[in-house]
Amino acid sequence: MDHKQLNYFLALADTLHFSRASERCYISPPTLSRQIKQLESEIGTALFIRDNRSVSLTPQGKAFVQYAQATLASWRQFKSECQDESQPLSGELSLYCSVTASYSFIYDLFARYRKDFPQVELNLMTGDPAYSISQVQSDLTDVAVAVKPASLAQGIEYQSIGRSRLVFIAPTMQCPLTDMLAKCGEGSLPWAQLPFIVPEQGVLKERIDSFFKRMSIQPQVYAHVSGHEAMVALTSLGFGVAYVPEIVLAQSPFKNQVQQLNLQSEEIDIGLVAKKKRLQDPVINKLFRVAEGIFNS
Known part of the structure; x- marks a missing residue:
């Protein structure tokens, strides 16, 4: 084998x-x-x-x-x-992230890394960010982009590369949902009656579940969705309200088909994750150092 x-x-x-x-x-x-x-x-x-x-x-x-x-x-x-330190850095590096992250964060990171270490082969895989940390833990990828959880799993290293607000979004098209929202004044939304598009798992699911708990809401969930980009798409079609990172909304082709609800929001921290013991590999270690130089400067 x-x-x-x-x-x-x-x-x-x-x-x-x-x-x-x-x-x-x-x-x-x-x-x-x-x-x-x-x-x-x-x-x-x-x-x-x-x-x-x-x-x-x-x-x-x-x-x-x-x-x-x-x-x-x-x-x-x-x-x-x-690895011979006297020779140019070489090898392979795989990174897992969402489609949005590949546009917003990873492009600049890979561009700088490739300029500094052109002999390293970079492999990019995209998917639901809810699986990012498990991809690293299962050794399916070297590094991943993840939303920082409340507590990091043991043996995982985290390097922040940015932040994003979470925003509630609703459709702009005329539909029963927009009719319902139009009848309500600001701050008096009928939360218990609204259909929601929610993530299947991950930090965003934890955040929206926490919101429901604080508001004492038993939500009407229209759909559980894998991937933040799909949540924007379903919202734009009038199926429900969603709670998504603003950076996802900014990159979405459906951003003009949804509206942000004027509600207090919170932020999430987004960063690179890898196994701590894998940072001994100079190929991975250099990626973290490049990220630190770009996003903490």
């Missing part, structure tokens, strides 16, 4: 979906399937249970996750220790 096969295995073990895993690995689903079958043949046991509707890990597959993570971590550590 080779390290690429281990990465393919971990991607499938995380998503349990061949199409999503193949997109993450930049290969086709048939190629991913062949690689997994080859890996299973070499090991001598099935790692996944497949049927027409689902993919799941076998007991042996669950045990192999730990082996694959440990093997790749040891390999990366060994490579970093072999």
